[in-house]
Amino acid sequence: MTETLFCYCCRVHHQKDQMRLFPTRQGYRWRCVRSIEAAFRSRRERDSFGRQQTEINRQEAQRAAESADRLRRALALVT
Numbered sequence: 001m002t003e004t005l006f007c008y009c010c011r012v013h014h015q016k017d018q019m020r021l022f023p024t025r026q027g028y029r030w031r032c033v034r035s036i037e038a039a040f041r042s043r044r045e046r047d048s049f050g051r052q053q054t055e056i057n058r059q060e061a062q063r064a065a066e067s068a069d070r071l072r073r074a075l076a077l078v079t
């Protein structure tokens with residue numbers, strides 16, 4: 001006989017070996033590994049998207065500074 005537990009996240013029963021006690025505001029509740037991993041993955045993706053955007057902004061600022069510098073040097077040559 002296989003034991004199942006109610007998953008508060010999916011609102012269905014899963015096999016007990018796929019279940020983990022997960023801390024919630026109401027205390028520890030059973031939640032399946034799949035839904036926990038999915039939640040962590042989407043958070044990581046959001047974080048890495050934020051980092052990418054920061055990096056893009058930084059590179060943009062650097063490029064703008066470099067081209068302003070090049071322009072200044074070019075003007076210094078002709079004047």
Ligand SMILES: [Zn+2]
Pocket residue numbers: 007008009010011012014031032035
């Ligand atoms: Zn579940």
